[in-house]
Amino acid sequence: MAAHSNAVHGGRRRHVLLFPLPYQGHINPMFRLAGLLHAHGFAITVFHTHFNAPDTARHPDYRFVPVPDGSPVPVAIEDVVAQILELGVACESAFRDRLASILDEYSRDDVACLVADTHLLPIFEVAARLSVPTLALRTGSAACCASFLAYPMLFEKGYLPVQGMQSQRDMPVVDLPPYRVRDLPVIGEDDGGLVRELLSRAMTAVKTSSGLILNTFDALERRELDGLRRDLGVPVFDIGPLHKLSPAVDSSLLLPDRSCLEWLDAFPPESVLYVSFGSVACMSPRDLVETAWGIAGSGVPFLWVVRPGMVSGSADDHRLPEGFEAAMRKRGKVVAWAPQEEVLRHRAVGGFWTHCGWNSTLESVCEGVPMLCRPYFGDQMGNARYVEHVWRVGLEVGGDLERGRVEAAIRRLMTDEEGAEMRARACELKKAAAECTGEGGSSRLAIDKLITHLTLP
Numbered sequence: 001m002a003a004h005s006n007a008v009h010g011g012r013r014r015h016v017l018l019f020p021l022p023y024q025g026h027i028n029p030m031f032r033l034a035g036l037l038h039a040h041g042f043a044i045t046v047f048h049t050h051f052n053a054p055d056t057a058r059h060p061d062y063r064f065v066p067v068p069d070g071s072p073v074p075v076a077i078e079d080v081v082a083q084i085l086e087l088g089v090a091c092e093s094a095f096r097d098r099l100a101s102i103l104d105e106y107s108r109d110d111v112a113c114l115v116a117d118t119h120l121l122p123i124f125e126v127a128a129r130l131s132v133p134t135l136a137l138r139t140g141s142a143a144c145c146a147s148f149l150a151y152p153m154l155f156e157k158g159y160l161p162v163q164g165m166q167s168q169r170d171m172p173v174v175d176l177p178p179y180r181v182r183d184l185p186v187i188g189e190d191d192g193g194l195v196r197e198l199l200s201r202a203m204t205a206v207k208t209s210s211g212l213i214l215n216t217f218d219a220l221e222r223r224e225l226d227g228l229r230r231d232l233g234v235p236v237f238d239i240g241p242l243h244k245l246s247p248a249v250d251s252s253l254l255l256p257d258r259s260c261l262e263w264l265d266a267f268p269p270e271s272v273l274y275v276s277f278g279s280v281a282c283m284s285p286r287d288l289v290e291t292a293w294g295i296a297g298s299g300v301p302f303l304w305v306v307r308p309g310m311v312s313g314s315a316d317d318h319r320l321p322e323g324f325e326a327a328m329r330k331r332g333k334v335v336a337w338a339p340q341e342e343v344l345r346h347r348a349v350g351g352f353w354t355h356c357g358w359n360s361t362l363e364s365v366c367e368g369v370p371m372l373c374r375p376y377f378g379d380q381m382g383n384a385r386y387v388e389h390v391w392r393v394g395l396e397v398g399g400d401l402e403r404g405r406v407e408a409a410i411r412r413l414m415t416d417e418e419g420a421e422m423r424a425r426a427c428e429l430k431k432a433a434a435e436c437t438g439e440g441g442s443s444r445l446a447i448d449k450l451i452t453h454l455t456l457p
């Protein structure tokens, strides 16, 4: 990608300042965005917390500014919302000092903008006080963003908090199709208080910024993007899928086990099921065992990411059933972390059992890989709804995990005609993604608009 002359101002490169939320699913799109803007000629400064700090050596062209964060530690899912809310507040005053000294150092006219994760409202507020324009990066889907906007209405109309019997959870949210009550963004048993605060603050960050950047693309979410443009009152830049537009960036917090790529080489096309639940989701020890025997019973070859800490209980409690790995050696491989984008691109991979984090969903869509969906929290249920019901490129593994049901779901996806139809539709989406990111495609045009926006006086 050629350097954009507009990124140069008065003979000097303009700076874009970035502040990601320090979780893998948020760091990846922010670093992709950094790579994209850098390729367009902008100088990049990344503010970051000590918690989940990036490996700065991997990005020699960027400047990194550490911001003390009150030293958070990894927490259980139920506590992540409180942690995110506290993180922004804990960083506020140190960020103010660091931003002020950056502004003293760079000429103010040379600072194009601060792009921060929508979940860091205190960071946006500091920037506003120092007259630095902001853009908000929301790392989830456009549909998810619309559900954040609708959150107060969902309480007023009684859809939230989610409670009661299964029939109520399956009730359609008529004001927000295609969601059912159980697809709405919730975390654990929260009564809506903390999540409500988190989402309301995120939407304040968006509305008080000069625009919203979304990691999605027109052909995937046109209706949802139109709705956001109508309701938000700020420009919306749909510049995704970012991993396809800025492919060389490596922002993984864990070291991927690359041996799985060679291992995949031995299998026929579209024969292997890739299983991964992202960087945060946790399962019970019982679910781990049922998943393991379900995968084994399906007879389908598999590559499974069992991340340290993925099983609730203790950090190293990711115990697979005794003898499982040895028994499965010929047709299964378990790794602690995979080079996921490359795995999904591998010709041997024919299906993805995913938690439906937005990055994983997009990465699967872009490679034409159909999905088994097992969402855990937050936006994942809504993403799964779109995968199964709107794009029809996957199916949900709902209810209690039980090995017989797991086996059946895997066979439906990997060997049945139904799965082949999902794969065909997934290939169509892959083509649509390639068109959006190709010359003259909608995401390319949105990037041009974003660059123009960043270079306005």
Ligand code: UDX
Binding pocket: 023, 024, 025, 026, 028, 139, 140, 252, 256, 276, 277, 278, 279, 280, 281, 305, 336, 337, 338, 339, 340, 341, 356, 357, 358, 359, 360, 361, 363, 377, 378, 379, 380
């Ligand atoms: C979190 C939330 O769970 C998700 O719903 C939200 O949209 C973003 O924040 P996470 O759970 O980590 O993210 O899921 P996801 O969004 O899928 O991001 C995970 C990232 O880690 C992906 O980019 C994926 O490629 C990468 N990954 C995952 C690896 O590189 N290797 C692995 O083994 C697993």
